[in-house]
Amino acid sequence: MIAVAAAVLSLAEILQAAPAADWRDIEPENTLYLAIPGGRVVIELAPAYAPANVAAVKKLVREGYFDGAAIIRSQDNYVVQWARAEDDPRAKAMAAVKLKPEFWRVMDGGLPFTKLGYVDTYAPEVGFSAGFPVARDPRSRETWLVHCYGSVGVGRDNAADSGNGAELYAVIGQSPRNLDRNITLVGRVVQGIEKLSVMPRGSGPMGFYEKPAQWTPIASTRVAADVPAAERVELQALRTESATFKTVVASRASRKEAWFKEPVGKIGVCNVPLPVRVKPK
Amino acid sequence: MIAVAAAVLSLAEILQAAPAADWRDIEPENTLYLAIPGGRVVIELAPAYAPANVAAVKKLVREGYFDGAAIIRSQDNYVVQWARAEDDPRAKAMAAVKLKPEFWRVMDGGLPFTKLGYVDTYAPEVGFSAGFPVARDPRSRETWLVHCYGSVGVGRDNAADSGNGAELYAVIGQSPRNLDRNITLVGRVVQGIEKLSVMPRGSGPMGFYEKPAQWTPIASTRVAADVPAAERVELQALRTESATFKTVVASRASRKEAWFKEPVGKIGVCNVPLPVRVKPK
Numbered sequence: 223m224i225a226v227a228a229a230v231l232s233l234a235e236i237l238q239a240a241p242a243a244d245w246r247d248i249e250p251e252n253t254l255y256l257a258i259p260g261g262r263v264v265i266e267l268a269p270a271y272a273p274a275n276v277a278a279v280k281k282l283v284r285e286g287y288f289d290g291a292a293i294i295r296s297q298d299n300y301v302v303q304w305a306r307a308e309d310d311p312r313a314k315a316m317a318a319v320k321l322k323p324e325f326w327r328v329m330d331g332g333l334p335f336t337k338l339g340y341v342d343t344y345a346p347e348v349g350f351s352a353g354f355p356v357a358r359d360p361r362s363r364e365t366w367l368v369h370c371y372g373s374v375g376v377g378r379d380n381a382a383d384s385g386n387g388a389e390l391y392a393v394i395g396q397s398p399r400n401l402d403r404n405i406t407l408v409g410r411v412v413q414g415i416e417k418l419s420v421m422p423r424g425s426g427p428m429g430f431y432e433k434p435a436q437w438t439p440i441a442s443t444r445v446a447a448d449v450p451a452a453e454r455v456e457l458q459a460l461r462t463e464s465a466t467f468k469t470v471v472a473s474r475a476s477r478k479e480a481w482f483k484e485p486v487g488k489i490g491v492c493n494v495p496l497p498v499r500v501k502p503k
Numbered sequence: 504m505i506a507v508a509a510a511v512l513s514l515a516e517i518l519q520a521a522p523a524a525d526w527r528d529i530e531p532e533n534t535l536y537l538a539i540p541g542g543r544v545v546i547e548l549a550p551a552y553a554p555a556n557v558a559a560v561k562k563l564v565r566e567g568y569f570d571g572a573a574i575i576r577s578q579d580n581y582v583v584q585w586a587r588a589e590d591d592p593r594a595k596a597m598a599a600v601k602l603k604p605e606f607w608r609v610m611d612g613g614l615p616f617t618k619l620g621y622v623d624t625y626a627p628e629v630g631f632s633a634g635f636p637v638a639r640d641p642r643s644r645e646t647w648l649v650h651c652y653g654s655v656g657v658g659r660d661n662a663a664d665s666g667n668g669a670e671l672y673a674v675i676g677q678s679p680r681n682l683d684r685n686i687t688l689v690g691r692v693v694q695g696i697e698k699l700s701v702m703p704r705g706s707g708p709m710g711f712y713e714k715p716a717q718w719t720p721i722a723s724t725r726v727a728a729d730v731p732a733a734e735r736v737e738l739q740a741l742r743t744e745s746a747t748f749k750t751v752v753a754s755r756a757s758r759k760e761a762w763f764k765e766p767v768g769k770i771g772v773c774n775v776p777l778p779v780r781v782k783p784k
Contacts, residue, residue, distance in 0.1 A: 298697035299652050325764070341622050343771045371580050371677045380761045395700075396652045396678055396773050400758060403765045416579035416704040419676075423697045477681060480661045483606070484684045490624045492677050 232479055236469050237460070237497055244464035246353075247501065248412060248457045252276075253446035254283060256304075256414075258293070258438055263414035264446075264457065265374050268354050268407070270333060271367045272324040275376050275406045278387035280445055287312060287388065288443035296421040297429025299395030303377055304440055305388060316388040323382045324406045326366035329358055333365065334463050338471065340488045344368075344399045348491040350462035354410060355491050357402065367407035370397045370492035372415045375407040394419040397492040412457060412498045456501040470495065513760055517750050518741065518778055525745035527634075528782065529693060529738045533557075534727035535564060537585075537695075539574070539719055544695035545727075545738065546655050546673075549635050549688070551614060552648045553605040556657050556687045559668035561726055568593060568669065569724035577702040578710025580676030584658055585721055586669060597669040604663045605687045607647035610639055614646065615744050619752065621769045625649075625680040629772040631743035635691060636772050638683065648688035651678045651773035653696045656688040675700040678773040693738060693779045737782040751776065 248266050256263040269276040282288065287306065295303035306313040335358070337349040345357030348368065355373075358365035367373065373393045378385030385406055392411055411418070421438060424431040431437055446454050460467050471494055476485035529547050537544040550557040563569065568587065576584035587594040616639070618630040626638030629649065636654075639646035648654065654674045659666030666687055673692055692699070702719060705712040712718055727735050741748050752775055757766035 298700055340624050342624060343621050343769055344767055382764050395676065397771075399771065399774065400755070400763075400767050402767070404763055419579055420701045420703055422701055474681070482681075482685055483663050486625055486681050486683070488624055490678075490680065493680065 232473060232477075233470065233495060233497070236466065236473060237499070240460065240464070240466040244461050244466040245458040245499070245501075246461050248459055248498070250446035250449075250454060252409075253457075254279075254409075255442075255444045255446055255449060256288075257441040257443070258417060260417040261414060262455075263417055264412050264455065265409050266353065266412045266459070267409040268352075268367060270352065271327055271354070271356070271365075272376075272406050272408045274322050275324050275385070275387060275408050278321055279376070279390070279408055282387050283443050283445055284448065286442075287316075288440055291440045291443070292434075292437035293418070293421055293440065294424075294437055295391075295428065295430045296394075296423050298423045300393070300398060300429065301391040302394055302418045302421050303389060303391040305377070305390070307434065313388065316386060319386040319388070320381075320383040321376075321386040323378075323385065325382075325403045326364045329360075329363045329365045335365075336462050336467065338489070338491055338494070340475070340490070342491060344402060350467070350491075350494070350496070353459045353462055353496060355494070355496070357491070366403055368397070368491060369393055369399055369401045369407065370410070371395070372411040373397075373407055374409045374411060375401070375405050378405060392418050394421075399492075410496075412459065413455070458499050458501045460497040462496070470497065513754060513758075514751065514776060514778070517747065517754060518780070521741065521745070521747040525742050525747040526739040526780070526782075527742050529740050529779070531727035531730075531735060533690075534738075535560075535690075536723075536725045536727055536730060537569075538722040538724070539698060541698040542695060543736075544698055545693050545736065546690050547634065547693045547740070548690040549633075549648060551633065552608055552635070552637070552646075553657075553687050553689045555603050556605050556666070556668060556689050559602055560657070560671070560689055563668050564724050564726055565729065567723075568597075569721060572721045572724070573715075573718035574699070574702055574721065575705075575718055576672075576709065576711045577675075577704050579704045581674070581679060581710065582672040583675055583699045583702050584670060584672040586658070586671070588715065594669065597667060600667040600669070601662075601664040602657075602667040604659075604666065606663075606684045607645040610641075610644045610646045616646075617743050617748065619770070619772055619775070621756070621771070623772060625683060631748070631772075631775070631777070634740045634743050634777060636775070636777070638772070647684055649678070649772060650674055650680055650682045650688065651691070652676070653692040654688050655690045655692060656682070656686050659686060673699050675702075680773075691777075693740065693777075694736070739780050739782045741778040743777070751778065
C-alpha cells in the first residue's frame, strides 16, 4: 500500500518503551467531556495559564450552561465554535458579563518549560509546559499558550474582556498563531478532535451556520470529576518534561524510518505530537 | 455575535481594490476537476516545480485512470488520499511504474519568487512563486514547493521513485513541513478543499478506511481544458508578485481590525492566504 508516510509506528515504539513515570494522569478536575452525536470529546484545561477563565468555564459547565449548547460555527482551516443559541435567555444573560483576559502570564520558576530549540516564526522562544505548547519572551518575561491544532479557547467580541467562557472554540486547521496573545486559551482537546474537525463547514460569514437546523447539538458538558468513575475514561499524557518526550521530539525532527529520504532536523512547536493514552490497568 | 476573529472583511476590501492586472487566470490546462459526491474540487497544478509528475498525473487523468477512483484515506490533521482500489487491474499495472522524483529543483532566474521575509522553522528562505508557497536554500540553490493546508502531492512507497501519480493526497491539517523535500508536490487545491477536509476519518492505521464501503467515490477527474467551456468555472488567482499581494501579506502579519489587540507583525508561509476568485464577467 502506497502511503504518504508510515508515520505512526516508530512513535508507538518509543512510547511503548517509556517508563510509567514518564506518564501523568490527566486530572479529572481539569478535564471536560463534551457529549456530541459522534461521541465524546475530551478537553484538558490549563489552569496554570488561565486560572480565571478556566474557573469560569468550569462554573458554567457545573451550572449546566453547556447542556443543550450546540456547535454553531465550523470554518474550514480555522475553528469550530460552540455556545448556547444567541437568543437563549441564559446566553443573553452572559452577553454582558466581563472577565479578565488571560492572553499571557508572567514567567515563573514554578512553571515547567521544555524548550523546543528551533526557531519559530512568531515567538522568541517556544516549547512545552506540563503538556501544553507554549511560547515565551525572556525579555518581557511573558509566557502564553499557543494556538495549535486542537487548542481550545474562549471566544470574545471586540473588547478584550468580553470573553467570559460562554463561547468556546477549538482549532481545526493550520495553527492560527496570530491569535496568540489576542485571546485566552484554556486548554486543548486530548481525545476526539477528529469528531470536531469533520463538522460540515458553515456557509455563513466566518463559517457560522446559517440555520439552527445545521447546528450539531452538545447534549452535555461535564467536568470529568463529576462523572461516576465507571463512566470516565482514565487518560494519561506523556510528561513533556520527561526523557521520553525529548526522544519523541528528536525522532520527529529527524525521522529515521525508511520512507524519509531527507530528515529536516527541525520541527515546529505545533508539529510535535503530544501523546495521550488510556491508562493501562 | 461573539467571534474568534472577524477575519474576512478587511481582506475582502483589499481584494476589491485590486486592479484587474493583479489577477491571473488559472490555466485550464493546469487545472484538475475532481467530481466527488459533495461537489467539485479544483486543483491547480505546478508544472514549473514538478514537470514530469504533473505530466504523469495529467496523462493518467486523460486516460480516465481516476474515473472510478475513491478517497481511501482520511487521517486527522494530516492528509486525505485517493487512488483506484489496490486490487484493480489498472492499479496493479501502475504499482511497479517508476517515475523521477521531483522533491526540489534548481533555482532559476526565470522562476518568480516573492520573499516572505520572516524566519521559518524549516527552511532558510520562504515565499511564493506564481501562486504557490515555496522555500529555497540560496546556498545549495535548491527550491521546492512546501506542504501547506491544501497542498496536493504524489503518494509514494519507500523508494523515492515509487510515486508515479496514481495516488494523490491533499493536506488537511497543520502543515506537515517535514514532508518537504521528501515527496513530490504537484499543486494545490484552489477551490473545494472544505469538501475533502470533512471526510470522516479512517479508523485503520494512518487513517486508511478499513472497508471499501467507507470510501468516497470520485466519479471523474478531468483536466479543465478538456471540459466544455460552459461546464468550467473560470478562476483567477491573485498574482503573488503583485502589489496587492504584498498588501495582503502585510495586513495579515499586522491585523488592523478592532478585534486584534496585539498584532504580531509576523506571519508564517502557510498562514498567508492565497486568494482565488471566480473571474468577473
